[in-house]
Amino acid sequence: MAEFVKVANVSEVPDPGKTLVEVDGEMVALFHVDGQWHAIDDVCTHDGGPLADGELRNHTISCPRHGAKFDIRTGAALTMPAIRPTRAHDVKVEGATVFVRLREEPGSAGPAAHALPIQATGTAGSAQVAASVPAAATPGAATASATAAASPAAGQPLCEDAVRELLKDVKDPELFVNIVDLGLIYGVTLSPAADTGGKQHVAIDMTMTSPACPAGPQLIGDTKRVLAAHPEVSAVEVRIVMDPPWTPDRMTEAARDQLGIF
Numbered sequence: 001m002a003e004f005v006k007v008a009n010v011s012e013v014p015d016p017g018k019t020l021v022e023v024d025g026e027m028v029a030l031f032h033v034d035g036q037w038h039a040i041d042d043v044c045t046h047d048g049g050p051l052a053d054g055e056l057r058n059h060t061i062s063c064p065r066h067g068a069k070f071d072i073r074t075g076a077a078l079t080m081p082a083i084r085p086t087r088a089h090d091v092k093v094e095g096a097t098v099f100v101r102l103r104e105e106p107g108s109a110g111p112a113a114h115a116l117p118i119q120a121t122g123t124a125g126s127a128q129v130a131a132s133v134p135a136a137a138t139p140g141a142a143t144a145s146a147t148a149a150a151s152p153a154a155g156q157p158l159c160e161d162a163v164r165e166l167l168k169d170v171k172d173p174e175l176f177v178n179i180v181d182l183g184l185i186y187g188v189t190l191s192p193a194a195d196t197g198g199k200q201h202v203a204i205d206m207t208m209t210s211p212a213c214p215a216g217p218q219l220i221g222d223t224k225r226v227l228a229a230h231p232e233v234s235a236v237e238v239r240i241v242m243d244p245p246w247t248p249d250r251m252t253e254a255a256r257d258q259l260g261i262f
């Protein structure tokens with residue numbers, strides 16, 4: 001187990017207050033609230049934002065990048081887009097000196113205040129990726145997170161509204177919320193396909209909650225499968241667009257209800 005390391009003098013951090021300290025080569029956000037001391041990794045689990053630079057309110061720190069909130073006592077992720085806890089550490093005060101000891105596991109202080117599962121992590125930046133698949137080459141079987149056959153829109157004439165309705169069958173495998181209500185669909189473009197008997201080419205502009213979202217390949221694949229199953233679709237193209245970046249306010253009220261965000 002790691003040793004306690006001296007990180008600050010009590011007088012250096014007001015109550016309430018916060019500071020950034022280094023412990024065994026790692027950057028840690030140190031908090032002083034209501035006479036108590038807390039320490040968590042200076043890393044937002046959404047996309048690496050510097051938590052010590054965020055706004056502190058009571059026992060909650062807001063990531064300065066996209067606004068995810070964390071409980072400074074446990075490291076629990078309280079709001080989207082972070083859903084995985086950051087690591088909380090042990091703190092002790094002896095005399096006028098504050099010590100921190102690194103823990104190994106995130107959330108080892110106790111039960112997380114927010115019960116959402118795993119989350120996407122990545123690095124800041126933007127990217128654009130295009131991928132296209134002919135409808136005929138797409139396997140008919142959908143994965144567990146895409147259930148095209150269940151959608152009433154599968155039998156409707158193809159239009160933008162029908163496409164968006166179909167895409168509600170594609171769910172983020174970690175959040176269990178569909179990609180339309182998550183606000184990941186930036187655009188739907190339909191264009192007639194040549195020599196395909198009136199079928200249409202469908203292009204989807206889709207974003208991710210973070211540039212390196214691990215669910216990305218699955219969401220792209222499920223999107224193609226769901227749309228390609230429609231009889232009027234000749235081919236599906238999915239373009240990943242990171243500009244403008246996704247923010248939680250793109251979620252619908254239904255998604256917020258589902259995630260317990262108020």
Ligand code: FES
Nearest residue numbers: 044047049063066
């Ligand atoms: S990096 Fe913290 S909310 Fe996105």
